[in-house]
Amino acid sequence: MAAIGTYAKQGWIRRQLRTPGGDTGSAVARSGKFPVWRWAILLIAGVYFLLPLYAALRFAGIHAFGSVFTTPGFGSSLWTSIQISAMTWIITMALMVPTTIYVHLRLPRLRALLESITILPIVIPPIVLTVGVLQVFPIQLKATMWLLGIEYVILAMPFAYRAIDAGLRSIDLKTLTEASSNLGAGWLTTIWRVILPNLGTSLLSATVLIVALCLGEFTMASLNLVQTFPVWIVLFDQENAQISVSASILALVVTWLFLMLIVTIGTRRARRTGAGEVTLFTVTANTTTIGES
């Protein structure tokens, strides 16, 4: 992917160089500098994202941060959210990793179908999903975090599928699988020792997306009457808006640190084994892909 980009860029530069007339010199000069318009876009985007944060910070005041941790409901709701995230992650991975691998290897024709199925949760509004689920699920599960976790699995599915799918496309899955079984490995061993370690980057991406989703989702949680962290923030807002706002800023920072940690670990691993680059929202294809011939 990166390679394609580079080639395309080279092609573009070559074309620019070949362009007759006075344009030639300016194209070269321009490519040497960091153009002004990039700074402008960066500035606008920065203001757009940071201004609300600044406003929130102003509103909450520094002293509110100290009392956030002792506020009733903060700890328990955060713990609930973390538990739900973990549960969602486990179920989603357990379902999607083997399914996607299987489809890639044995049923490549179903890939398009699976892709369109996994996009459904994005298309269907969460409220519709929740109402539907509440209709059919047993009464014992209602208003528990277990049911919410299962619902989050559905929401997480598109992200997980896309990330894993991209990872599988970037490796020579068929050859690696065959090499592994040729050397005597069974299916589980092949998945555990050969496929998963080489999906590292995309599994991290999936994890990041799933955790971010679970820590931030509000609609389903509130309809399910589960007091997750976002639900608590909204409810507590009516009691003490300053503490509620400082809690959400805190949550933002903590989530951000957590994601950066994951990405850092992933990048270090990727550098060692020569895998693709790790970024938060993209899974770049492994450019060392071979075996095209």
Added chain:
Amino acid sequence: MATNEAAATTSAAATDVAAAAAVVAATTGADAREGTSVSLRDLTRVFGATKALDGMSLDIAPGELVALLGPSGCGKTTALRIVAGFETATTGEVLVDGNDVQGVPAAKRDMGMVFQSYSLFPNMSALDNVGFGLRMRKASPTVRRKKAGELLEMVGLSAQAGQFPHQLSGGQQQRVALARALAIEPRVLLLDEPLSALDAKVRLQLREQIRTLQQRLGTTTLFVTHDQEEALSMADRVGVMRAGKLEQVAAPDEVYDNPATAFVAEFVGTMNRIPGDLGSGGETVTVLGTTVPVQSGGPTSGAVNALIRPENLTIGAAENGNGIVFLRTFLGATSRITVLLSGDLQVLVDIPSTTAAAMVPGASVAVGIPSAAVHVVPAAG
């Protein structure tokens, strides 16, 4: 990268391989091991409407290297994959040491395979890659490391043991893959065009290295390739395939000198197609004024071309010859003369370079054919 590697291989391949192979052989007892025989019996493989394999039979003797040679789509890879256990035959059977292996999963067949594409596990170092098969066989870490180290030494890559696949060149990766396949002491070694992704120089060296190791270890080997030079230079016997069938299985020189069919004749080596006139019911053909017998299996009527190798054509300077020298290409010991015959027909003639002095472009020459039997093919084809 390639140059470095080339230099390294030359020194390593020639001297170390034999010595290192002896070390491994000593530790494993492989040197004196009786090889495994493999029999393919009437294999057929149907994919939808196409027959990838159409009744293919082949016997490979213990310790023998048989190359399957053919154009892409001829079924050679399918045959190899059936032996490996990655495909199943529609009908027919594969016998390993006389036992039908149908139903035995690939993981349990004890066959080492080297793939066309680089198949090393990217997350493991060269040493761990080589040790993977031993790990699957529950070898202790100490044994595994020792054996993997020996095999890396055997392919001349001891210094690269700790490196990851992306840090190795293509040729090095394939050598690690070879070491990995041999580490499990396979009953059969399967090579699926292992050299086709490499550049010419590395390919040549690796070719020799594989053959040396294979002979040293006495591992029965099935080698699939579309490169005739590879097949002819490495194999004990070459099986030429077309459309799911074996056209001929024979020693390399036999395939080259006495091709069983016109297809084999044209696929292996360089061939001239020279128009001829069929006579006496298609049993003889007259080419360039000489009448010779026709090898059976070709057309018996109509316009035909005779197939004659460049080195079998005769050429001599002649005042009013049947051709004019168009080009002389110096190839070392031999020179290839391109001669323009009447009717814009170009033929290639190989002669010793010592006798090629007179064959300058524009010279008038007489080109003739030997009196041996020839293959003929329809002229339109």
